Amino acid sequence: MGERPTSSRATDFDVLIVGAGLSGIGMAAHMKEKTPEHSFAIVERREDLGGTWDLFRYPGVRSDSDMHTLGFEFEPWTHEKTIADGPAILDYLHRIVDERDIRRHIRFNHKVIYADFREADARWHVTLEMPDGERKMLTANWLYLGSGYYDYDQAYDPGFELGDFDGQVLHPQFWPKNLDYDGKQVVVIGSGATAVTIVPSMAYTAAKVTMLQRTPTWMFSRPAKDRVANFLRKVLPEKVAYAITRWKNIKLQDFSFKMARRKPKKMAALLHKRIRKTMGEDYDLAAFSPPYDPWDQRLCLIPDDDLFSAIKRGKAEIVTGHIKAFEKGGVRLTDDRFLPADIVVTATGLKLAVAGKIGLSIGGTAIDLADRFYYKGCMFSNLPNLAVVFGYLNASWTLRADINADFICRVLSEMAEKGADIAVPYLPENHTLEEDNIFDFSSGYIQRSRHLMPKNAVEYPWRLNQEYVVDRKRMKTEPVDDGILVMQSKANTAAQNDKPLQAAR
Structure with a gap:
């Protein structure tokens, strides 16, 4: 039909x-x-x-x-x-x-x-x-x-008191059009997926971008291009190549998540090894060493090592600390460090x-x-x-x-x-679900x-x-008819006053 x-x-x-x-x-x-x-x-x-x-x-x-x-x-x-x-x-x-x-x-x-x-x-x-x-x-x-x-x-509001700060404050969810940050000092507060995207991107034209994190986040790098996918597209029909690549990536992701849960120390070592490959063997990994295991929170993806490259070029840095106050010209931390800022980006999460x-x-x-x-x-x-x-x-x-x-x-x-x-998953009131x-x-x-x-x-x-x-x-x-999903007509519902819809109220 x-x-x-x-x-x-x-x-x-x-x-x-x-x-x-x-x-x-x-x-x-x-x-x-x-x-x-x-x-x-x-x-x-x-x-x-x-x-x-x-x-x-x-x-x-x-x-x-x-x-x-x-x-x-x-x-x-x-x-x-x-x-x-x-x-x-x-x-x-x-x-x-x-x-x-x-x-x-x-x-x-x-x-x-x-x-x-x-x-x-x-x-x-x-x-x-x-x-x-x-x-x-x-x-x-x-x-x-x-x-x-x-x-x-509304974005998540961590309740910052902006005090005497005289620069621009904005949240990624409500980004202004045509923001000019060329040659400016930028502080991005946060260490999640949004922050690690914004920092290397702004670092191309800003004077410097500082990612201020309370707690480090586990990060993993990978190429933005999938060489296997691009090869398969050359030799196989498009849909076949896509299906193979899709299943490959699903299985790899599933494997890495389960390995992180089974062997968190091994996964942590692998993630650190990938960072050191770009940053050098002597690089201090404290900023990339969270107090929790990999995949206790979602990992942050760093395509083509863009964040690490921005740090190596001196255009970006990561600072771990807590905010004491927003002052004129920047952000003061509780250990008295001062981060100069013309623009503060509150990449503090979603609501x-x-x-x-x-x-x-x-x-x-x-x-x-x-x-x-x-x-x-x-x-x-x-x-x-x-x-x-x-x-x-x-x-x-x-x-x-x-x-x-x-x-x-x-x-x-x-x-x-x-x-x-009507289709309704029926759960009786006296259920014993844990x-x-x-x-x-x-x-x-x-x-x-x-x-x-x-x-x-x-x-x-x-x-x-x-x-x-x-x-x-x-x-x-x-x-579909698994004994739980009850299907009925509205006529029968009205005539019988069936339990599934009684329970819905």
Whole structure:
């Protein structure tokens, strides 16, 4: 069956996708291929697609995962560089949207405020806000949240008192256009993926860039170009070369993560060896020696040794210390060192947001996702027709986006076959699930937000797993009708007042 045509004026859909970033575009592409008989729309709060890659405009913005795994399984990454900059990733997304005729399904400047599921019509009633404050209503059988994981409106505020500092202070999430930093002294506060991207990029024209870290971060370097991928593309069909490279990188990442957990000292030695190869055998590695094991927090990628090269050239440095005060002309540390600064960049992390800060309810009763268990890292206990994408912490975001989209397409097909309007992972009130730490990572932005996150059980399927290879096999091969995901029609729901939807309230 071909794709059901939908008008740009339509207000009711089979699936409403929230967000036109990697997750939302991925779901639309999967639906085009696997469930073309289902109608969908994508609502995007911004003026253009891309999500993170459209929002972040700081110098050097790039992926911190290789694009053979951050790219989709259905669309080969064809650029020579596997560590890609923001504009290249946006080009990739725009090509997917145009080649698959997805753009006409996107409604820009549509910000979702509330979504209420009503059993009587098995529909999410979704309230959206336009830039002028006008509100609109759309309805859909399914709500698919591809809204990312952080707050677009606010960055994390560590509460700095800027005191007498007379320079410019900015956050990477809200980078000003045409910032002039030629010949200026820059202090970048932070040691995560954003900081290690900004520092070498700004160092090309700034007088000097200092990365001020409270705690070191484990870093690993790799070439921005994947020689194996580029060779395979020359001798094999593009899709075959991409599939091989993708699987190679997935397995290598899985191997390195598990080795770090099994043999952290060995992994630490390997990471330090890579740094010394660039910096020299006598280089003091204190700035690259965290007090925790590799992969207790996400590793920072240094493509082509760019950060280390900037340090060797004398254009960048890393300082470990705590801020005492912001003074005129720079930053004073607690050990009385003074870091001169014309510009301070607070690369202090993101503020997490669950479900795009959308107010969710069922029949007018508010839902708190922190009270629900994940189901297959995709849905939530006792919540009907709702799916979400929250990517892997130890692998590329898109790996989860792909398997979740594929799984929901399977659910949609099975619902159509059974004449069902509602699918809900049913968890009885008297369950005996043992809770697990949802994220076994010590990163500050994760620990600060644990109270917001849905629950995680020790046993699958009631968890957000961090094992892509295992998850992929389960999501693709295990039956949708697993005895947990209850499918029913709205008529039966009304007649029988079924337990799954009672439990949803």
